[in-house]
Each structure stands twice: as structure tokens, then as C-alpha cells.
Amino acid sequence: MECPYWLTSSQVGVYGRAAPEDFTADYEHWKRVVAQSYLNGIGISWSSVRNVMDMRAVYGGFAAALRDLNVWVMNVVSIDSPDTLPIIYERGLFGIYHNWCESFNTYPRSYDLxxxxxxxxxxxxxxxLVAVIAEADRILRPEGKLIVRDDVETLGQVENMLRSMHWEIRMTYSKEKEGLLCAQKTMWRPKEMEIIKSAIA
Structure with a gap:
């Protein structure tokens, strides 16, 4: 996939390299991860996946790596991150700005992944973080999957929260303080309502 013509070597990319090199490296990274890990290694039946959200899209490399699959991807660029949404649009992908400290407007769809x-x-x-995990739980359909790549401390916190909501932890892996988690939301719902004030403030 070609780099947008208006990204020049004089610009610094999100990861610190020259922008065109940054863009290409990001795409190659996600192509490799999807091919070597996501498609076969973490127990996801991609035939049942239609709507996907990349919660931190950067250049849209993850979505681009899925282009041969029959999926629709919403790329989310955090409002306090570098503005890469024009690059995502240039690739012909969908995208939106969002602040993950607030709720996400999911109408008219929920997500499979x-x-x-x-x-x-x-x-x-x-x-x-509890409010953000609760929001992820809300926008993901029952039996949908969550893939998390993060530092091991955060992964541990996320895993504990997901278990408290009776999610099924399908796979965890860590190496050198970084890790990967794949979890599946179940049909369980709480019997008592508890309002998380920070989620509605």
C-alpha cells in the first residue's frame, strides 16, 4: 500500500521515523501480526466477524492488513494523539476522532471485535480505566472478542476487570514487559445495576 503523496521525509512520524518510513513500517508490522498471530494463533473465527473497531488506529495499518477479509473496520484516533485521520481517509478507510474518557456513540451498530x-x-x-473497560463491554456484542496489546501491568488490570464481568480469557502471552490478551465477552449480565459516576460525568 503506497504512502500518501503528501507525507514527506522532512516530517516526523508518530513513532519517530521519517513520516513515509513510519507509515510503511506500521503497515508491515500489522501485516505480519495479522498473518502470523491474529488469523490463526488466538482462536478467532474470522468468518463470524463483520464489524471491527481499532480503538487506537494511528495510520490505519491494522485495518489495511485486514483488507482481504470480509470485515468493516472503524478506525478511532484519540483526540490527544497525533492527527493521523487524514492519512486513514487517504487510504480509503473509515475513521473518527474520539476521547476514550467519554462514551462512544455506537448507533446503529455494535462490534464483533x-x-x-x-x-x-x-x-x-x-x-x-474501569469506565473505559465498561464502555468496551457495552459496545462489544455478546460473544464478541477483544484483543489487547499493552504493558503487562495494564494487561493484568484489564484481565482482572474482564474476569469480574465473567468474560472468558482465551489467551494471554507476555514477553519483556509487553503482552497480548484475547478475551471473549459472554452472555452474562449483572443482576444489580451499579452506576459508574466517572462514566457519565
Missing amino acids: LHADHIFSKTKKKCN
Whole structure:
């Protein structure tokens, strides 16, 4: 996939390299991850996946790596991240700005798969991680999947929260303080309502 013509070597990309090199490296990274891990290694039946959300899309490389699958991907660019949404649009992909400390307008769809690449560790510095996980639970359909890539401390916190909501932890892996988690939301719902004030403030 070609780099947008208006990204020049004089610009610095999100990951610190020259922008065109950054763009290409990001795409190659996600092509490799999808091919070597996501398609076969984490127990996801992709034939049952239609609506996907990349909660921290950056250049849209993850969505681009899924282009041969019959899926629709919403790319989310955090409002306090570098503005890469024009690049996502240039690739012909869907995208939106969002503040994960607030609720996400999901109308008219829920999602079959959420992809969270280091979004939880970044978000928990600004707002209540419990509220963000509750929001992920809300927008993911029952039996939908969540893929989380993050530091091991954050992964541990996320895993504990998901277990408290009776999610099924399908796979965890960690190496050198970074890790991967794949979980499936179940049909369980709480019997008593508890209002999380930070989620509606």
C-alpha cells in the first residue's frame, strides 16, 4: 500500500521515523501480526466477524492488513494523539476522532471485535480505566472478542476487570514487559445495576 503523496521525509512520524518510513513500517508490522498471530494463533473465527473497531488506529495499518477479509473496520484516533485521520481517509478507510474518557456513540451498530493496541495504558493516565473497560463491554456484542496489546501491568488490570464481568480469557502471552490478551465477552449480565459516576460525568 503506497504512502500518501503528501507525507514527506522532512516530517516526523508518530513513532519517530521519517513520516513515509513510519507509515510503511506500521503497515508491515500489522501485516505480519495479522498473518502470523491474529488469523490463526488466538482462536478467532474470522468468518463470524463483520464489524471491527481499532480503538487506537494511528495510520490505519491494522485495518489495511485486514483488507482481504470480509470485515468493516472503524478506525478511532484519540483526540490527544497525533492527527493521523487524514492519512486513514487517504487510504480509503473509515475513521473518527474520539476521547476514550467519554462514551462512544455506537448507533446503529455494535462490534464483533475490538482491537486495543496500548490504548488502555495511555487512557488510564487521564481517566478511570474501569469506565473505559465498561464502555468496551457495552459496545462489544455478546460473544464478541477483544484483543489487547499493552504493558503487562495494564494487561493484568484489564484481565482482572474482564474476569469480574465473567468474560472468558482465551489467551494471554507476555514477553519483556509487553503482552497480548484475547478475551471473549459472554452472555452474562449483572443482576444489580451499579452506576459508574466517572462514566457519565
